[in-house]
Amino acid sequence: MEAFEAAYGGDVMDLSRLNLDNLSFDNLSDKRKKETRQILMCYNRLTVLSESISLFENLEFLDISCNALGALCDDITRLTKLRTLIAKNNRLDEFSLPKDFGSLQLEVLNFSGNRFEEIPAQVLQLQRLQSLSLGGNRLKTIPAEIDNLTSLELLYLGGNLISSIPMELANLPYLSYLVLCDNRIQSVPPQLNRLHTLRSLSLHNNLLTYLPREILSLVELHELSLRGNPLVVRFVKDMTYDPPSLLELAGRAIKNSNLTYSARDLPQHLVTYLDLASKCPNPKCAGVYFDSCVRHIKFVDFCGKYRLPLMHYLCSPECTSPCSSNPQSDADSEDEHSVPADRLQRVLLG
Template sequence: NNAVFYLLFFSLEFLYLGGNFITSIPPELANLPSLSYLVLCDNKIQSIPPQLAQLHSLRSLSLHNNLLTYLPREILNLVHLEELSLRGNPLVVRFVRDLTYNPPSLQELAGRTIKTRNVPYAPSDLPENLVRYLSLASNCPNPKCGGVYFDSCVRQIKFVDFCGKYRLPLMHYLCSPECSSPCSSASQSSTSQSESDSEDEASVAARRMQKVLLG
């Protein structure tokens, strides 16, 4: 009868929908309050409905081998989520593909020198295109660097803390390959401490990344 059906529906804890050529996730899944494990792998899903953030009991979400290019901000509300599988999605493949570095041109090297050394110049003394070029300098996000870049930069994956459970990959832009080293511009006196901090961070990242399946 209907009462039994609704009881089973609201008590559902594990739902496997993998390999079904699903193109979109029904928002109605958010009405399963006891759902802890949701498997949606090996489909053709392109987006995650924000309603899934209502699955407050969800502990594991398998989304590998789909067509996802982004994750909605609402996923941050899944505070009990312990495992997230994303491998085989454009979201992850794009990060790997973009890990390239083009050597800077002579124009970029000159522009970096002007910006980092605060070389004074009058806009009237330079061609308009060079003045415009110098205004497009991006600051390197590495606080130990202080450099800038224009067209050429290093792209790498930076894992950021996600609710203290694991780390999510974000594209990180740096001005040179040396910026990837935690001790690239630190003084000799602080080298050992920096290495220790780096090892501690790496060990923490390794533990958290076990929860994020990217490959």
């Protein structure tokens, strides 16, 4: 250990990729214990975390990822200056934490890749927590008490078995990044529009068939990931556009130009066809259509080749195609004037 101390400064103790199952810190000098701010013990075969970890009274950062830990020792709660705890890819569950774990002053906690079936009550007591990661566990629900974490800025719960989002999640005043991908979520509560600081919302690979209109009021939202949901499959399928026939294009030109016609000039079947023209439902468009009327989504999404305006009817040259940004389109209709275009430029469907 003396050779190790000579190789590394007192600020960081890197013990990763060593067999430390019977590790004891008792033989370290008091000076070394006091000066150490970070300990890295990843990729070992630890089944228990030594109680002597509490000897590092000034420890701020502890990474014990990729071991075989089934519990955290009670002594970890004596690390009053610990701000970051990373314990990914272990064997931890909701019964693995000390009773007083919630007394820690943690700001970053990462328990991804463990065996949690619910978020422990002790975690919900961490008042200073800014980042919580529990991805790749076995969580089935998000407790309503999640709103106790009033300092939370990032919540990562991807890769679980979650089926619903509690409306209490909307009570987190500083939440900026919410990751709920790869779950079983079927709906999004409209109350999430109260997350005024939300910048990124990941919902891909869920069971969503509908997205509440209230999401549009999230002023800071720049990224919304929706790929792999039934709503996207349906919208992209519905958006498949067969170009109008030459007959329809000619008919549109005649009707839009207000050209007169009669049975003396045209065969009766063409006169009948022209009389069947329908007006575009788009109030911004005075065009007509016959057979080719395609309905799209109003939320403006980009997924490579698709830009999808909701309730947009493609019925005449004045109504733009899905990839166009013609200001005459319904995408620029009254409802969207309150939604700046640059806010919707990273909605990821593909």
